[in-house]
């Protein structure tokens with residue numbers, strides 16, 4: 183494998199691609215890498231799993247094709263079967279990727295094939311039998327071929343999911359998972375999505391990616407369509423504990439999930455909440471796997487309906503009925519926040535998330551708002567109102583965070599939340615895709631006390 187250049191390579195030469203690829207890039211008239219190419223290519227060349235937010239028009243196709251082709255060129259393989267598989271939601275998109283791939287491999291010995299519904303089944307079977315190195319497919323037709331035992335993905339080196347959010351919105355989630363399950367478990371996986379704030383994408387990333395890096399280049403402001411995100415300001419930890427108990431005793435939910443930043447804090451909350459006769463469990467990295475499994479089972483069955491967890495323990499947690507997520511501690515970054523709230527708001531359900539914010543966490547919280555390009559709803563519990571009301575200069579910082587004056591009124595907005603929980607009419611409706619671009623790039627490898 184060749185060394186990739188560090189930060190933001192400004193030319194394709196810095197990306198250490200081999201001559202046939204550089205020649206193709208030149209022939210295609212690409213002069214400099216686009217931002218998503220600069221960020222994603224060096225990481226993908228190192229065989230890292232990636233979760234990338236990038237839209238059509240950003241150069242995302244070359245961002246995954248170039249490193250994949252380069253990796254195929256740099257490792258000689260006599261393997262039987264497909265070496266790189268790209269899944270796309272529609273025939274049109276698969277066709278576009280196919281054309282770009284043909285252009286990029288034109289000076290190499292590699293071959294590419296396409297599998298989409300509507301085309302000749304037998305021809306596609308033959309193409310797969312010829313051990314075509316790169317296969318581009320829509321999930322439905324590929325599964326049909328899998329049922330006939332034709333494709334061989336046991337030696338697959340790279341799996342790419344393009345427009346994963348669209349693929350999930352079109353109902354391909356199960357198909358994608360069952361295709362991924364037939365692929366070599368040691369493969370590299372690259373997941374591209376227009377947005378990272380899509381709970382289905384987060385869950386898919388949990389299932390398919392290992393120790394992945396996140397490349398976030400586009401706006402994140404479309405948000406979770408069916409998650410109402412609130413914050414309540416708190417004076418200190420004691421005040422937070424009272425607010426937490428109040429929420430768990432008064433808000434409506436089937437299952438609640440509470441996040442803390444440390445296992446010490448997770449353990450510390452259990453006693454007081456049990457004292458309130460709540461059915462509480464704890465999940466953190468220090469517990470052995472057997473206890474964690476037992477706790478998950480209790481939570482899944484509903485014997486325990488309030489779970490206190492740390493980030494590490496909650497990764498990959500996919501449990502039905504979680505419709506209240508409380509961030510007792512403000513997470514350390516926006517990506518951790520997205521992962522946490524992604525535990526609620528399944529396809530057909532609404533979820534509420536509440537973040538408890540004390541003065542020392544205010545900046546962290548507004549950083550998350552800026553990262554997501556969203557403002558959280560300010561909520562006040564009348565009988566538990568504290569002294570802290572947010573920073574004094576709320577006018578400017580509040581403006582950046584989108585705070586409206588009337589939302590800071592002293593009242594309990596629980597009633598409003600209940601109404602919203604019942605209001606399902608907007609579920610499933612897509613918002614206008616976001617277009618604004620940022621150059622935020624981040625990793626989900628944030629320090630965690632729950633290692």
Ligand code: AMP
Nearest residue numbers: 212213214215216238239240241242243
């Ligand atoms: P995509 O976002 O992959 O759909 O790409 C959008 C368009 O940008 C396609 O027509 C690509 O051929 C083109 N493109 C991709 N990368 C580059 C680049 N580095 N320079 C110029 N055009 C590019």
